[in-house]
Amino acid sequence: MSEQPPAPTSSRGAIDLAALGQPAAQESAAAGAYAVMVSQENFQAVLEQSVTAPVILAAVSPSRAPESVGFAQDLVDVVAEYDGRFLAAVVDVDKNPAIAQALQMRQVPETFVISGGRPIAEPFPGIFTAEELRVLLQQIGQQLTASGIAGRHAPQQVVAEDGEVAADPRYAAAQDALGAGDIDLAVAEYQKLVDANPADAEAAAGLAMAKLLQRVGSADVNAARAAAAASPDDVAAQTTVADLDLAGGHVEDSFNRLIGLVARTSGDERDAAREHLVGLFAAVGNTDPRVAAARRALANALF
Template structure:
């Protein structure tokens, strides 16, 4: 499986699809049957020309995963579609999975410039990013989507979809997981201290909640860097290479800027050349950044190996 970090390239061109958007078919009992033959969860649906634009627009609230497949051209790709529909229900709204049968809706494949199948494309804020292109065991799908969720959380993408078949109240925003609502609302209002406190409550209640742990770690990064000036921070770090506060500040700013590996490398080097309390502070700070990115991320795994070498 080829998995790439998220980026946000240009938005999807919908000009090829002129039909007005209609509400996607419900997958609730008694709703419209699945045209693809895939049994849907509450968070998956068949994508048609009529609902394509609405599906893409729903990515403004929470991520959408489009699965392109063809049972006639590659039967195995249909298995991937079925597994993605199954797994979507396990993430409780973290993703909406849209199944695109390219035999039934070739216009969508053309609009998305799909060259081969199977293909899973993540759409965040209306912007597509190829995620992976392979038929893999369902356990690998679960692992991959867990990692993607952790990455999205570090980027502040924490919304959740409403279950299919539950009609939203007119004018009401897309529902999010109530566990994270208080922290998300605080971040939306710019109250980072409150967000840290709310995420801390979640972690204290359930230390195994990886999304809450990642959210807490990232909120702490935001808290530490409020009002920081990158150029001034870099100058201070250059002038005092062994100053833990100066070095960790640049590492935090690098992480927020997407330079994850640079942030890790800076702190690994700091651990290697310091001792005692300073080394402990640098190590603990780095572990916090690992948590913010997600412990299953390949960059974190590499960072942990480098940290172990620096320590021992």
């Protein structure tokens, strides 16, 4: 298709996409960190993800339009360049005719822009080149940003053909640096990922842990613990030992030290202790039950 793709216009407001399927675990993204294969089982979950940031849904048919499969891969590749600004969703309508019916498809392939759980533009028919897709996404992004929609998707978990979670190559440079003991480089590599997509929770956790290792790398353990014992309300002394505890695997000791410090201090000192503790939460990971318990304890200490 040689002509430039049109900008989004009106919505097919009569389509009740949410009626398809129930919330379900999302299928693995076969082609990338910002892509997902869609089926009736996970369609509702994909719609829900469009509340955070737009989903670009390509409806393809390997039997009726074999070339649409290559187009879908181009979409996945181009969307990956936007670091979570969009999520590429690909549905095989041969296998999922109910989705095709709900989308009121007129031909295959068709590409839909979904935001807030519903299409926000007339579908784009036919096949676009990678460059035409970049133009289209640029237009969509500008219009959504002007409307105040500026969220980003977190990376999707990529699962290999054997069912195992595949290593995400985006983290390879940072992980290699950690493996080589080059903590400064690891911090820089994780920072790049977080700058590109603040919604990337794995990169944020990696950055927090790398910064922790950076802080404790030159610490004198005995001197640090002696200073903390002598000055129980000194923020710098207590945060240093909290870092050492966490790096040594004593997660709850680390958290409890700073929660107690928050309870005993006020003003700027209390803010510094709280912010440091939140950074340690990120290093451990917000899904860890020890973090959940510590957050409740922190709330009690604050209020």
